[in-house]
Amino acid sequence: MRDYTESILIRITPEQRKLIEKKMKLTGIINMSAYIRKMAIDGYVFIIDFSLLREALRLTSINSNNLNQYVKKANETGSIYLEDINEIKSQQEEIRKILIKIYEALLKID
Secondary structure, rough: OOOOOOOOOOOOOOHHHHHHHHHHHHHOOOHHHHHHHHHHHHHOOOOOOHHHHHHHHHHHHHHHHHHHHHHHHHHHOOOOOOOHHHHHHHHHHHHHHHHHHHHHHHHHOO
């Protein structure tokens, strides 16, 4: 635990407090001291939604498993099917689109 021994007193209006509480709620930080300390020192709080990244990882795992199965089948039978290749391409395109969304969201962070 940190040893907080110093304090700073600031006066704000009720409207400013509501605005601070609203912004604090958006960040998911529930401790006002922690939120104000973070904002005063760093000037920003990042809110990162990892759902797209989790989805990309999930699809990558599925795609890897499918690819391994297709390679195994090709080694056993000596042939590979066009529909299998097209399925891998489709999965790769879906992953690529998700990664582009993640990249574009990261570019917006100032």
